[in-house]
Amino acid sequence: MPHASASALPPPDFETASAFPEVTWLKRAAAAWDWASIRNYVDGLPRETNRSFAVGVLSEVAGVEQWMREILAATPDDVLALTVLGSREVRIGWEIRTAAPATKVSREQFAGLHAHLRQAEQLLIRATALDPSFDAAWAERLTTAMGLQLGQNEARRRYDRLAAHHPHHFSAQGRLLQKLCPKWGGSWEAAHTFARECLLAAPEGAVNGGLVAEVHMEHWLALRGAEREAYLRQDPVRAELVEAAERSALHPGFRRAYGWVTAQGYFAAVFSLMGDLPRAAACFRVLGNLASEYPWADLGGDAAAAYVKHRDAALARG
CATH class of the missing domain: 1.25.40 (Serine Threonine Protein Phosphatase 5, Tetratricopeptide repeat)
Structure with missing residues (x-):
């Protein structure tokens, strides 16, 4: 079955209420x-x-x-x-x-x-x-x-x-993970260890595995030049991301709890960056056209353009 062409795909939808309609009601109640x-x-x-x-x-x-x-x-x-x-x-x-x-x-x-x-x-x-x-x-x-x-x-x-x-x-967990990264006085060892603990402690199909993708993205962003180029293609990194995705975002029982769009987006981004387009495409298919600001804002400034670029490449080849 052919994939939709880039021109036929809808633009990314960053509205939280599109994933969680109760947002509209909550804001109306607050305004009233x-x-x-x-x-x-x-x-x-x-x-x-x-x-x-x-x-x-x-x-x-x-x-x-x-x-x-x-x-x-x-x-x-x-x-x-x-x-x-x-x-x-x-x-x-x-x-x-x-x-x-x-x-x-x-x-x-x-x-x-x-x-x-x-x-x-x-x-x-x-x-x-x-x-x-x-x-x-x-x-x-x-x-x-x-x-x-x-x-x-x-x-x-x-x-x-x-x-x-x-x-x-x-x-x-997402907030502590940021604090554990070197930019906030932590270390990569502490950040990666915590993300993995969250993955393994949570039930399969939970959103928590997205923290593993997030910490690898953070680590990748902190690198430059050849180091950045090589980071996501290392076998241990790839193996950990695949395991995390299979326990969470790509698990058949994946639950669309609060934060699921962000978790799915981090996996879509890291698989795109490492060249694993079939898995990236699988994540984009779960998302439909839903998006959250991060990780896409970290990939060039224009979050919508980054989303479209990686989504279209993944769906065309994955």
Whole structure:
């Protein structure tokens, strides 16, 4: 059966709501200040659900910080409101800093980031004290630990507190993985070891295997010239990525939990880069035309163009 030509393929869809339609409802409820409906929704999610997803959606809504402060003025022990406001403070801080390299960020921008992260820390410390099992608050505290440079041991302590209640929390694992990379004071050995631990501990078909693809992508991005060219073609790297994909993204029981588009995208990208076009094509077929900003934004700046380039090459030959 012939593959669709590049011109016949739809453009990548980066809208989170396309993969998870509840995003549209959550944003509408937030815009309407309908806290009762949002609380009922979040409280009604199955225990193993990654609540960081819903908190992240709410924290994207402009002005939500004013609303959360009003809720907390009336009910200071509202753990969800504390967490949403903390997440919003983190987001505002990072918007001030921007995604530019540290050398291009001004002292004033760093000061703004750290001020908002310190405010977030206080809110999130209170949230985790009130409910030590609330996953989204601990996951946000991993982000503040990174931004405030609190060190590897403190980041791992926070992750372990979360994992005691939620052992396969993809959002938290992704944040700790970033902290374990050399760019945040970690090491490649620590980062690769953690990603593999997450893969093997999770049930087959879970999204967690995507961390193995992510850490290999991070490692590849940190290299230059001939080293980068050779990295993904090493037999041990290839073997580990194939094993991880077969336990997760390419497993027949792959579950489309929160984060699945990102996990599938990392595998599509690394298999494309290593020249394993059949496996890359298999990942792109699962995605349809769904996409997340990363890994594609790391492959040349224009995430959509990078996605199209690699997808079309994989489907044409794989």
